[in-house]
Amino acid sequence: MFMRKSLIIASVLLSVHTVHAQESRFGEPATDADIAKRFWSVFPDGQFLPEGEGTAVQGAELFVDNCEVCHGSPEEHGIADALFGGIGTLGTDKMLATVGSYWPYSTTVFNYIRRAMPYTSPMSLTNSEYYAITAYLLSANGIIDEKAVINKKTLPKVKMPNRNGFINAYPEIPDKYKTKFD
């Protein structure tokens, strides 16, 4: 009984609120600081990329210090995901999907490594260091020159080799890849 009554009261309050001001029943206003702490996304068009910059030459050294122990080098795979090579192997028996051969957006590299790597100490480097390592991953995959300066202006302009390799399957898988009953 009590529950039902309070739900009715709550929905009356809601309708009053939606008519007058958009106010929350139980949520609190989120401040810029609340959002900044929790929101790490950067988009393919460069939206939300931070200040800072770096080159592959700088990134090469940072990669050796922070990443190589797990990911290996362009010459030798490590124990974690391969990050180099494989361009042109998709769809073949020698398929090797890496940042270079498979990832469609350069911004995803910065987005992911800044929030998640190094695996055991994520978010432990500066924005410029993450730009430099991003530049190194792109350059070691032969996508950009090792002297190219990577920052919030230049990164979104880098076109990845497999940029057109993805087919949207939402809300429906294209007929071509359906089984006869899908």
Place this chain on the structure above:
Amino acid sequence: MGQHNKKTMTIDATDQAAGGGLLNRRFFLTSTLLTSAALASAKSAFGQEMVGQGQEDWTLYPGSDALEYGELSRFEVGRVKKLVGEVSGGRTATSAGRTPHHNLMGTITPSGLHFEVTHHGIPDIDPDRHKVVIHGMVKNPLKFDINALENYPTVTREYFMECSGNSRICYEDKPTKQHLDMTHGLVSGSQWTGVLLSTLLDECGISKDAKWIIAEGADSGSLSRSIPIDKALKDTMIAIYQNGERLRPGQGYPMRVLNPGFEGNTSVKWVRSLYVTDKPVMSRFETSKYTDKLYDGNALQFSLELDVKSVITRPSNAMSLAKHGLYEVTGLAWSGRGKIARVEVSADGGKTWAEAAIEGPVNSIMLTRFRIPWMWNGTPAILQSRAIDEFGRVQPTRKELISARGNKAFYHFHAIHSWGVDAKGGIEHVYA
């Protein structure tokens, strides 16, 4: 059932439902009636024996005290999840715990056996310091902690959750010797309680131009996925309870996104940010991972909805058939789009099919249990199940799936699973 049943159990032509010994799904119903009548007469004979004689110790001595949190019987302790991937500091791969469906019945997976896949480990979150912010294309950016969420009218619904990497091993060239935990252990069913995301979005006042919501978790990878707005407004919930208890850490404590029928990775655990926007973020988990590589070098992206799928959980290769006779074939069926309409079972590798009984009530986007009696006469058999959902989607054969997409997709394997039974009663996973 045993002896009494055997005496009264005769099978005539009208009981046959398909080749290889599959019987009409109502067969067990009629034979049960005969069994209980037989048991009643056995009971009255037993009443003449001496009180307490032949009883086990646990009947003759008082047992232990109640526990604060119930445990499995000590005889059941091995029936746990199968762990894959290093789970300690030196982790070099995704960590997963897989549900052992060959040990389970019903449709609700115990919370402790619900599968878990974590790319960046399970965080130890203090709920007093955790909030989710909703921001972006909204009038009022808001934040909610678990106490705030609990004040809203909640919804309680049963849903399955499946990782789209479930059954990946079945793309491989050879059938596997592994049990169901490794082939089908990344699907589980639970009752979830939470607040509909649409309720919260309504209070934030979202823009009519919103098309996607970017969800981010508080784990050490801040895992993120883009969720289409039509889904978010339809049935996505922020779940805070599972099977009546607050979420377990491995399921997103204190709060997670739950996108019913979508691949599990989109149901972002430990959610702390929901950014409303007009474009997907193209995160690592919707580009590098959870995209389905096709035979032609392309890949499907945002293949979010789960397929129609089923598997026989008993018998399975975790057991063998000790003697000829009557068995119950049972398993689970599910569809990411809605309800299971029908499940068919074959004992002859798909030549003939019989309709299985479905245990109701059938919930939309939930595991559905099917069963059918099977008389095994000792000849080799191939047991298969095939699910059909309310939209007429039919589970494909492995051949059909691979010819449509190739065998490199890694994700969304949903083809018919085959158990080969040999003349000795041994059971193996086979491709048929």
